[in-house]
Amino acid sequence: MLWEPSAALVRQIRAYVDRWNEHPTPFVWTKEPANIIRKAVRRSR
DSSP states (O other): OOHHHHHHHHHHHHHHHHHHHHSOOOOOOOSOHHHHHHHHHHHHO
């Protein structure tokens, strides 16, 4: 059946997220917001 592989994938993703959430680490920005915005504007043209 087609849905069984999808259900298995969802289970694996949920297990991964559960493990990650046991010891999460905060996201740290490595660039200034102005640089990110400038790049996004350039790419949208």
